[in-house]
Amino acid sequence: MKRKILFLIIATVTFISCSTKTQTPQYLFLTGQQLQSLGIMLTDQGLFYKNFNPNWQTDNEKYPYLGFLSNETYLTTKHFKETDTLMAENKYDSAFIKMDATKNDFYPLLIGNTKGQMSLDKYTVLNKEIKLLPVAICMTETNIASRQDTIVVWFKPTESIKKSLPDNIKLDDYLQVPKIAKQ
16 A cells, blocks of 8 residues: 555656646646557666557558657657668667567657657648647656656547547547647
């Protein structure tokens, strides 16, 4: 019982500190464990995501696989085919390569920060009025001392993602059109 209370206190403090720093109540904040149901892994080495989209051809995607990883200094996205050979240039790439891929039909269209700066922005060539699900990831949960920022992953909404979210979260409450900062 004491352990559960301690965990609840730690989770609450982390959530409050992360959302207070970034002042972004419009994003869906999930715990590390809840992020796993979306295919996102938080470890001491960083943030990792690797997904095979079973609908990649009907979604008009060029590649069936999408992945990203973020460590102390950068965020890297990777699009690749099943036949591609991924090379590990560092320990983070090695962890990414060894990671099993999820097979979700929902996947990020944008990855950015709370200021609207984006990478992986295929969204900008799509319908700019489509609503997406912004999931905020507090990098403090990775225990990387240099990462105090928040990454926002904008997912394509599907029935599958709705089922992957905790029961108390209503997908429609968070869907929004992203505001992309002028570059």
